[in-house]
Amino acid sequence: MKIIMLGAPGAGKGTQAKKIAEVCKIPHISTGDIFRANIKNGTGLGQKAKEYMDQGLLVPDELVCDLVVDRIQQPDCKKGYILDGFPRTIPQAEALTNALNAIDEKMEYAINIEIPDENIIRRMSGRRACVGCGATYHLVYNPPKIENICDVCGEKLILREDDKPETVKKRLDVYHNQTQPLIDYYEKQNILKDVDGTKSMDEVFKDILAILGV
Ligand code: AMP
Secondary structure, eight states: OEEEEEEOTTSSHHHHHHHHHHHHTOOEEEHHHHHHHHHHTTOHHHHHHHHHHTTTOOOOHHHHHHHHHHHTTSGGGTTOEEEESOOOSHHHHHHHHHHHHHTTOOOOEEEEEEOOHHHHHHHHTTEEEETTTOOEEETTTBOOSSTTBOTTTOOBEEOOGGGSHHHHHHHHHHIIIIITHHHHHHHHTTOEEEEETTSOHHHHHHHHHHHHTO
16 A cells, blocks of 8 residues: 655644554655654764754755655565655655656555644644654643653653744745645545544544545
């Protein structure tokens, strides 16, 4: 099963993608996570990506496309995968379509989590991420067991630079200008499925499973 998650930053793509990956037993490929891992490890890619990420801007297409195209051709992707945070621009979507055409494959689902900007701003100010493993929490909707400590690895939780309110507003502008056109792109490919992202995490998950027929 080959799935793309669409939706504004903070719509819940990452949370849902992880759960779907678990149920469908396919890899969860998050470009945001890949960049954050590179930043943490101090790689050249991480240094370049950080300049853009901290400002709420997209990392240039040329730094993202090859990385994803290589990743989806790894052996663990044979039975499918779920892409979270990619594509984010029309050129990225075209690079993906071309790469899949070249190996005679097609994307199957583009799940679009719909949610108004106001809800997102409210949600993201409560988000916390682990400095160690990157796990994410929410002060209200998904709090850690011990305040400010990661349940998974015990490291400290922080408000990510790119989740700060001024950066979130910038990211939403970037989303509307550069990523929203993908909704039409995948509608035309007949694989777009809209989901109401204002519902609870569990309800959204159920709606997605119904679409996937699992
Ligand atoms: P995310 O965790 O998916 O919200 O991604 C965090 C940040 O990483 C984004 O705001 C971008 O700066 C960068 N990023 C992640 N995926 C992409 C992508 N496909 N294209 C460009 N930039 C990306």
